[in-house]
Amino acid sequence: MTADNEGGAGSGGGNGGPELSDSLKTFGAVLKALREEARLTQEEFAPRVRYSPHYVAKIEQGKRFPPRDLVARSEEPLGPVAARVLSAAARSLTRRAGLASWFHQWASIEEEALSLYTYESSVIPGLLQPEPYIRAVFERRLPLLTEEVFERQVAARLARQQLIVERPDTMFSFVIEQALLERHFGGPDTTRALLDHLLEQGRRRNVEIQVMPLRQEDHSGFEGPMRLAETADNRWVGYVEAHDSSALITDPKAVSAMLQRYGKMRSQALSHRATASLLEQMRGAL
Structure with a gap:
């Protein structure tokens, strides 16, 4: 599962489990x-x-x-x-409290990045999830979380989201699948909160949100979710996850291929303005 689903919050136990805060x-x-x-x-x-x-x-x-x-x-x-x-x-507090141990390396990169690009096809990116959506995600986590772990994970994700506010000079780009919005994950109230939150975050000058239409014959994201970050010394690194495991990609050729795919997806997705219009339409239809 992706960090925005589980890893950004930690999983149940073992080496990949959450660290006590x-x-x-x-x-x-x-x-x-x-x-x-x-x-x-x-x-x-x-x-x-x-x-x-x-x-x-x-x-x-x-x-x-x-x-x-x-x-x-x-x-x-x-x-x-x-x-x-x-x-x-x-x-002395850290926004990494409650993050899975295998997610810490990427969390460190996120905090110093000049640019952060995210493509997600299975769940709304964690940096964009409002609290009702976060709680809906962790309520469905299997195996079930204890109340203490549940609350710690919610707190960790909300704290991690402060990156967008604290780093106004960092460019955050998100490409998300329209299917994630149509799914109404968590029910109508959660979906309403999600759409409101996406509209609000999309108004920030350092945030660009683009929706990939349900029908897109030229879709370049078939290889799955991915993230890219531009480091302080202007190098790019990639990151991918699957089922409580992750891989940091630093090979220049592999990262270049990821950048090419992400750039292509940005051209295939709805524009930032068209995305806002779609979100407003969806919000009005609830």
Whole structure:
């Protein structure tokens, strides 16, 4: 299965399974200690940072990735010194918490890439999945995930998506099959959230989303999903996955062939503007 289906979140066990998130647990423990030092219960602290007690509890247990504004919101109830401590703990967090071990190498490349190209035919790319879609993916994961692993995987994927926001100078290109949108994976509400999210992300100046039509006689993607990344020194590398395994492709000839196929698919898919129009039509038909 692809990283956008499973690997970006980890699988059930063995060498390819998810690594325990020590950094998330440490952050949660620090938050709990600071909250207790301020003599606040979770029920008292939660409304002051504008989150639910249940959500705060999940963060303290290391089961949820803390929101980016949590530190700033904590300064008033916990004090400026505690906020600085919490900020230091937040810097130790990594968006790779909960990622499968075999996915880490590509995750490192993603974080430094100048350009990222993704073609997907089996599932919406992980960087473009809204939370309802992510949860629908992991709810269908076999073997079934425990609640703790499930929440950690969701948090890891949402955190990984911050790449698009944090790297506005990185060009993100996505070619996705129209069949993935027509499938209504997860039901109508999930599909509605997906279409809204794709439209929103597609408005970013560093994101180009193109849909490959259902009928395309000249389709060059028959060899399957793939990813390409331009590194900081302007080299290109490729990446492919299948069923909890992956391969990083660095041979220049092989990468060149992947670039040629991807370039051809971009010319075969709907334009960015035509894709947005199709998404709006599909959204209106729900």
